[in-house]
Amino acid sequence: MARGTRFSAAATEMVANLEVIRPSATVSSVPAVAGERDLRLDLFRGVALWLIFLDHIPQNIVNWFTIRNYGFSDATEIFIFISGYTAAFVYGRAMRERGFLVSGARILRRAWQIYVAHIFLFTIFMAEIAYVAATFDNPLYAEEMNILDFLKQPDVTIFQALVLKFKPVNMDVLPLYIVLLLLFPPILALLLWQPAIAVAGSAILYVLTWNFDWNLPAYPNGVWFFNPFAWQLLFVFGAWCALGGAQRLTGLLRSPVTLCAAIGYLIFAFAITMTWYFEPLGRFVPGWLSEWMYPIDKTNLDVLRFAHFLALAAITVRFVPRDWPLLKSPIMQPAIRCGQHSLEIFCLGVFLAFAGQFVIGEWSGGWLVQVAISLTGILIMIATANLISWYKVIEGRSPTTRAKSTDLAGGEA
Amino acid sequence: MTVFIAMLASFLFAIGAAFAAEECELPVSFLTSDTDLTHAIKEIADQHRLDISVVGTGSSTLPGPDGMKFAYPARLEATLRQRLVGIEIKVTAHVESRQTTAQMAAGLQKILAADKPSVVIWQAGTFDALSGVEPDEFRTSLDDGVDAIDAADADIDLMNMQYSPRTESMLSVGAYADVMRWVAQQRGTLLFDRLAIMRYWNDAGTFDLYSTTKNYDMARSVHDCIGRALASQIINATHLDTDKTQTPR
Numbered sequence: 001m002a003r004g005t006r007f008s009a010a011a012t013e014m015v016a017n018l019e020v021i022r023p024s025a026t027v028s029s030v031p032a033v034a035g036e037r038d039l040r041l042d043l044f045r046g047v048a049l050w051l052i053f054l055d056h057i058p059q060n061i062v063n064w065f066t067i068r069n070y071g072f073s074d075a076t077e078i079f080i081f082i083s084g085y086t087a088a089f090v091y092g093r094a095m096r097e098r099g100f101l102v103s104g105a106r107i108l109r110r111a112w113q114i115y116v117a118h119i120f121l122f123t124i125f126m127a128e129i130a131y132v133a134a135t136f137d138n139p140l141y142a143e144e145m146n147i148l149d150f151l152k153q154p155d156v157t158i159f160q161a162l163v164l165k166f167k168p169v170n171m172d173v174l175p176l177y178i179v180l181l182l183l184f185p186p187i188l189a190l191l192l193w194q195p196a197i198a199v200a201g202s203a204i205l206y207v208l209t210w211n212f213d214w215n216l217p218a219y220p221n222g223v224w225f226f227n228p229f230a231w232q233l234l235f236v237f238g239a240w241c242a243l244g245g246a247q248r249l250t251g252l253l254r255s256p257v258t259l260c261a262a263i264g265y266l267i268f269a270f271a272i273t274m275t276w277y278f279e280p281l282g283r284f285v286p287g288w289l290s291e292w293m294y295p296i297d298k299t300n301l302d303v304l305r306f307a308h309f310l311a312l313a314a315i316t317v318r319f320v321p322r323d324w325p326l327l328k329s330p331i332m333q334p335a336i337r338c339g340q341h342s343l344e345i346f347c348l349g350v351f352l353a354f355a356g357q358f359v360i361g362e363w364s365g366g367w368l369v370q371v372a373i374s375l376t377g378i379l380i381m382i383a384t385a386n387l388i389s390w391y392k393v394i395e396g397r398s399p400t401t402r403a404k405s406t407d408l409a410g411g412e413a
Numbered sequence: 414m415t416v417f418i419a420m421l422a423s424f425l426f427a428i429g430a431a432f433a434a435e436e437c438e439l440p441v442s443f444l445t446s447d448t449d450l451t452h453a454i455k456e457i458a459d460q461h462r463l464d465i466s467v468v469g470t471g472s473s474t475l476p477g478p479d480g481m482k483f484a485y486p487a488r489l490e491a492t493l494r495q496r497l498v499g500i501e502i503k504v505t506a507h508v509e510s511r512q513t514t515a516q517m518a519a520g521l522q523k524i525l526a527a528d529k530p531s532v533v534i535w536q537a538g539t540f541d542a543l544s545g546v547e548p549d550e551f552r553t554s555l556d557d558g559v560d561a562i563d564a565a566d567a568d569i570d571l572m573n574m575q576y577s578p579r580t581e582s583m584l585s586v587g588a589y590a591d592v593m594r595w596v597a598q599q600r601g602t603l604l605f606d607r608l609a610i611m612r613y614w615n616d617a618g619t620f621d622l623y624s625t626t627k628n629y630d631m632a633r634s635v636h637d638c639i640g641r642a643l644a645s646q647i648i649n650a651t652h653l654d655t656d657k658t659q660t661p662r
Contacts, residue, residue: 143471
């Protein structure tokens with residue numbers, strides 16, 4: 001199968017790259033974790049959260065400004081990569097200083113917090129569905145209204161939601177994150193001990209997933225929208241970067257060849273996405289290319305999406321250095337704050353997207369309403385992030401006071 | 414006075430009818446493509462008839478005992494008869510609620526053998542989205558169905574889901590619509606992009622698809638417009654339109 005070969009080749013190449021990179025890497029087999037928090041992570045995670053919020057409102061003109069329209073990957077890749085990075089950054093240090101048991105327990109506690117947040121969102125979703133069921137009636141949509149069927153069996157549905165099998169629309173990211181964190185303690189231990197083996201193992205799991213169609217089952221049927229066995233690649237790669245991988249890649253990232261390849265690939269992806277919106281352009285895409293390329297699978301983190309994220313990341317890292325002066329400027333603080341409280345802001349974003357969609361529908365929203373809702377949503381996210389920071393300050397838990405502790409350096413995991 | 418009221422009423426009715434004819438207005442691009450309905454062209458040329466089968470699920474009909482009478486397959490037949498004078502038109506609808514595309518694909522052979530159509534309008538995707546069928550599996554089922562229809566020497570017009578703003582946040586149809594677009598492109602079939610067309614009508618204010626009503630009027634008008642739009646698409650793809658008007662009438 002052409003696809004299988006393509007992924008095997010991608011994985012082999014990745015492992016080969018690791019081999020190439022290794023000799024030039026720093027001598028230490030357990031790379032040191034940088035001491036100071038990297039504000040770029042908070043910044044881009046914050047921006048990703050805004051984009052996820054905007055993308056979750058289907059009829060929104062502002063959607064046209066989000067990255068998913070101009071390439072293969074979207075904000076989910078950024079979110080998962082940075083989550084892997086920060087998880088390794090925070091718990092990697094904990095694991096070295098206090099051992100596997102303590103750091104593992106902390107990771108599991110974080111997974112539990114995310115689970116609780118997910119169930120909270122599910123409750124809001126149920127309220128929305130119940131409202132629609134009680135108020136909406138239109139014979140035109142008799143078939144679509146079957147979506148409300150599960151209200152007839154709350155015993156089954158709520159149980160399936162509790163075991164993460166039933167996941168309403170737009171609520172797939174947190175369950176993915178939970179599974180990734182549940183599996184993280186042993187992966188982190190391996191990353192600290194033998195990083196190359198950990199990354200190679202992750203790539204092999206990714207390839208096997210593609211070849212054998214592995215995924216977790218969903219309810220009422222089907223599989224998880226974000227396949228954890230595929231998306232772990234990005235999470236583990238992020239973690240690897242945090243634990244010294246990024247430093248190992250410095251040479252590669254500085255090379256003009258990498259830059260040209262990244263820019264070339266982004267242009268290619270941009271051109272392809274344009275053919276989705278302007279159909280006549282489609283005839284310029286050769287048949288063999290479409291045959292090979294499509295469908296670009298989000299569920300299994302298509303290698304084209306992964307590569308697109310890598311290209312974006314390579315360019316970003318090159319032009320936005322760690323000590324970029326703007327990172328300290330007030331303009332960037334709103335996004336950075338949101339990125340620092342990612343779990344709360346993510347949940348808020350999902351809720352605001354629900355609410356925004358209601359308002360747009362009720363007002364049969366013109367573009368002005370859509371822009372107003374998008375901006376208001378982002379402002380609410382920023383205000384909430386600031387509020388959470390304030391709470392942490394008054395409770396003596398601000399990120400700055402905790403930078404010395406091992407828990408929340410670099411924002412939340 | 415009565416006469417005056419009757420005149421006023423008939424005047425208003427005439428205006429209403431004129432608006433009704435215009436209300437399905439659509440950009441030409443929704444109903445034109447490079448794909449021809451070759452089997453239909455041949456059937457019309459050789460036999461002066463056009464046999465169409467519609468295969469679909471709940472959104473291809475309306476609720477109630479007379480649902481089919483006002484649903485788009487019947488409206489399509491009426492419009493084609495009106496516009497293609499001298500050609501015998503027969504539209505046979507096979508609509509069954511709660512069917513996945515795999516189930517419909519499995520039943521196609523029987524339908525094709527019975528109807529012997531030159532065009533099959535295949536409405537799919539909604540129930541698959543409702544029951545969480547994997548998009549990959551959905552694609553395979555569509556491919557199987559397209560194979561069966563190809564083998565029976567009929568043209569295909571794939572119809573995707575309805576645009577339903579009220580359930581949009583609960584029922585994600587995007588992935589299924591993408592698959593249908595992809596299959597249509599790969600297999601060189603027509604695609605009736607109902608999702609985009611209804612969204613266009615909603616945005617243009619033709620219909621307020623977000624509204625809540627127990628009344629059947631809007632649902633019937635939407636189906637009427639879909640029937641007329643389908644007729645225009647078929648006429649465009651068989652090059653039968655003499656006056657080159659490509660928007661629905």
